Amino acid sequence: MEAFSTAPEHKLFNLLPAILRERDAAEGYPLRALLDIMEVQADALEADIEQLGRNAFVETCEPWAIPYIGALVGTTLLAGDSRVQDAASAEALFPELEGPSFVPPVGLRSRSDTLKTVYYRRRKSVLPMLEELARDVTGWAAHAVEFFELLVWSQWVRNRLRMHAVATPDLRSPEAMDRIGGAFDATCRSVDVRPPGQFEGWENIPNIGFFLWRLRALELPGITARRLGGAGDFRYHISPLGNDAPLFSRLRREGDEAGLATELHVPQAIRPAKFFGDLSAYLSLSAPRPGFAAFYGAPAGMGALPPAPEASLFITVDGVEVPPDDIRCRNLDGWSQPGPNQVAVDVRSGRLTLGAGRLPAGQVQAWYHQGWPGETGGGTYARTAWLTGETVPAARLTVDNSGDPGSFGTLGAALAAWTAGGRADTVIRIATNDTYAENITLNIAGAAGRFLTLEAEDGFRPHLRPDAPIRVQGVNPDFSVTFGGLLIEGRVEIPGSLGRLALVHSTLVPGGSIALPDPDEALPPPAPVPPSIRAAAQSGGEPANTELRIEMAFSITGQIRVPETSEGIFALDCAIDGLGVAAIRGLGAGPTSPGPAVHLERTTLRGPVFVRQIDMATEVIFDGEVIAERVQTGCVRFSYVAPGSQTPRRYRCQPGLAERAEIARIEAATGVPLTEAERDGLRARVRLRLRPEYTSETYGTPAWLQLSLNGPDEIATGAEDGSEMGAWCHLKQPQREANLRRRLEEYLPFGLDPGVIYAN
Incomplete structure (x- = not known):
């Protein structure tokens, strides 16, 4: 291996004498082809040897080696990113994206925790170290407070005076009064002997509060x-x-x-x-x-x-x-x-x-x-893996404000160039955060290519604000349209026939717009909430969109109206808000007309859902009645399903799981089987308690669809791996808190009680 060639290709072949290379060239390079096959295995062997060296250090080792390195310093392994396996469906749905991994960063930092074990132990029990530990382990901003410092003390002039521990707060200070009840409250209190929790039991001698910022x-x-x-x-x-x-x-x-x-x-x-x-x-x-x-x-x-x-x-x-x-x-x-x-x-x-x-x-x-709350919807966060791969053959057009000859100043100009080029395979990439108030019409009939992608450059979030819906016109069931990293204040209509509509880290604002009206103008009359996506069932008297697939990942939309005959809706880590009406249904005249088959993973749907069938629904919140016409196929697992729904077989779904557990508990305690009327009463009480609760239900507010801290634990920890159900499952918030509590057992001084308090 020491004599291995450094040439970029044909490394083994270049090690041969020149006379052998010349004779092989005369024969059409059969020897070089054989050595190239051997070279692939030699490269794999060399890479494996290099990785063995990197596996000796926690900074560069493979995930499987972290527990072994942690054992050398006597640390217990925490839940880490390597245990998150939520990317298989995304890899299958979006083969054209850069990748290679579509697992989002979730903040489970077992690698950094192992790396800093010795560092933590050298500063054990020091308050700044405990605050840094909370920040490193959870991935959230943290602030530690020793609550005994905020207790009212009886002062003795001959002892050390604690002038901040006075019983009367400064009522004349708006700044001090504004901080009351928060993480940086400096007013003193009397003792609260209750255990430290989210809302009470803070002020006591042994209590240390760890304030965490989830947003x-x-x-x-x-x-x-x-x-x-x-x-x-x-x-x-x-x-x-x-x-x-x-x-x-x-x-x-x-x-x-x-x-x-x-x-x-x-x-x-x-x-x-x-x-x-x-x-x-x-x-x-x-x-x-x-x-x-x-x-x-x-x-x-x-x-x-x-x-x-x-x-x-x-x-x-x-x-x-x-x-x-x-x-x-x-x-x-x-x-x-x-x-x-x-x-x-x-x-x-x-x-x-x-x-x-x-x-x-x-x-x-x-x-x-x-x-x-997280990296869902259009945003300026890093999403390099979700960009169209550079190896995908396509024309590349750039929209920015640079004024360079090869770029465009408006999205309309880039689309005009796409049309002038025969509508070949094209990726239009927007590298600004500007607002584009342009109407967009995509004519796909007779296009030379098979796809068009409109996506934001990594680190940007352009805002599309068309006056009319984005229209995909023409009949081309083999064509694909992709929106990536965009904030779209509008709707998408498909009056023709399309093969695939993909939304990747994008937002179609539920309801089309959330702009507040001018208070000086008269309010317009109320109108029905328009759907975010609507596809026609017929075009020119012929069935349309029969091969349409709507594929979404880490995206937000409003209502979806798609023909029942379409191929299906696939949503991964998404939020679909019906704004008081059905989130998904078909185009029939009735309000319960079914839409196509759905495949849902870690998604929150607000409003009823009417579909032909549910192929798969895992870790989903159906915050509304769901009716599937076919229940002989598919399954629903680790999800919340509203009472009265009709679905295929369910596995560990709420509130049914809690209802059966409560009935079994009562019967075991009494030793007498319950009557059907008593069981119905228990079910009603469980259903009243166990339903989704959110910090905010209004899109545009910071904590939109974030599960309320007062909500049921069965939903907050009901996913397969113990995280929450719904669109924010990928944040793994229960695991973060569990990691912190596990570390505090080791590093917190004896006799002190920690309180984990969420600031937002």
């Missing part, structure tokens, strides 16, 4: 703010969807290894009192001021202002930076206008108003952070 702050740079009125209006929503949503602070690392996290280091909604105090402290500085505050500052490369890479918010008006000197914190429930050159921001609702001196404004852009 992540999704960075959204260069987003076009949504103007509320017409041209020249001073009112804006920072959200491009035109809805109220709180602004979040950026996740930062604590200041030093020995420090604790502060309010500036965790991803949470920015408190107005904190934002106001931050701006006030900045304005109180003597000139020249630094040009950035703790929350507000310019990203690198913006212009005259100094870069503030840890800031959470920044605004430009027509490309001109707004310095922190001109930012004002206000309550904009009434849309008040600030001073002439000022910009008022309401961090609680995400509203923004411009002073008269900055009007009229052509474009207002914001760099801000949005709260969101």
Whole structure:
């Protein structure tokens, strides 16, 4: 192996003498072909030998070697990413994507936990170390609090005075009052002897609280703010969807290894009192001021202002930076206008108003952070594996603002180039976060290619805002249309016939739009909620979309209306919100007309579901009645199925599983079989308790469809591997908490009681 050639190809063949290579060339290279076969095995052997060396170190070893390395330092193995096996269906459905692995990052960090075992033990029982442990083990932002420090003490002047342990809080301080009940509450309390929990039992001598932030702050740079009125209006929503949503602070690392996290280091909604105090402290500085505050500052490369890479918010008006000197914190429930050159921001609702001196404004852009549970729907998070593979033969078109000759400034221009090129196989990649208010019509009839992909570049989330539905026209049952990484404020209609519609890490806003109406204008009359996806059953008098497959992964949609004769709907780690009506059904006249067969994995469906059959449903929340016409085939497993549903055979599904367990428990305790009436009464009580509860049911809010902490444990831990059912199953939140509790048993000082408290 030492003499192995370093040539990029034909390595064994290049080791032969020149005379043998010349004779082989004269014979048509039969020897080289044989050696190339041997070379594949030699490469595999060499790679295996190299991996043996890497397996000696936890940073580079294969997952199977982590427990063996952990045994050398005496650590117990935690639930890790290597145990998550949720990607087989995605690999089968999306062979054209980059890959190779489609398992999402879930924050189960068994590798880093093993790596830092000795480091933890050297700092055992120190509060900053415990906070760092919680952060490393769970993958969430964390803050540790010694609650005995917040207890009211009787002071003795001859002993060490604890001046912060006073019984009377400062009622004149809005900042102090605003923190009450939160992770950074500094007011003192009397003793609470209850065990530490989510909502009570905090203040006691042996208690240490670990506050965890489950929501992540999704960075959204260069987003076009949504103007509320017409041209020249001073009112804006920072959200491009035109809805109220709180602004979040950026996740930062604590200041030093020995420090604790502060309010500036965790991803949470920015408190107005904190934002106001931050701006006030900045304005109180003597000139020249630094040009950035703790929350507000310019990203690198913006212009005259100094870069503030840890800031959470920044605004430009027509490309001109707004310095922190001109930012004002206000309550904009009434849309008040600030001073002439000022910009008022309401961090609680995400509203923004411009002073008269900055009007009229052509474009207002914001760099801000949005709260969101995980990596589902269009987002700026890393999703390299979900991009179209570079080895897929296709024309590549780029949409950005670079002005380069090979790129396009608008999506319409790129689609025109696709049409002019005979509609061959094409990937249109958008590399901006801009809003594209363009109508989109895709004519697939007679296309030279077999697919068209519209996807966002990794790290971007473009916003499509067409005035009319995106239409896929023409009859071409062999054609495929893919949307990747997009936020689409609209609907998709297929009046022709299509073979495949794929949504990958994309959002079709449920209901089409969530923009708030102008309070100065009359409200339009209520209208039926339009479906996000609608495919025709006939085209030109002939059956249409009989081969249509709707394939979705980590995506969000509203209602889906597809003919019963279509091939099927496949949804992996998705959320389908019917907004009060059926989430999935067919095109028949009746409200219960069945749609096609479905294959669902780790998906939340809000609203009734009417389908031909359920081929597979695993770890699904059917938050509404589900009726399958054919129940002889398929199965439903580890799912919540609303009472009164008609499905194929079920395995460990709720609430049926809990009903049978409760009946068995009562009969075992009494020794007397229950009557049917008594059983019905037990079932009714279990069903009343055991149903999905969410932190928020309104799309656009940070905790949308996040399971409530007050909800039933049977749903929160009812998946096959003990995680939660539904769209956020891939976050593995129960496993994260279990990992933390297991580590605290080892590292927490004897006699102390930990309390795991979710801050959001």
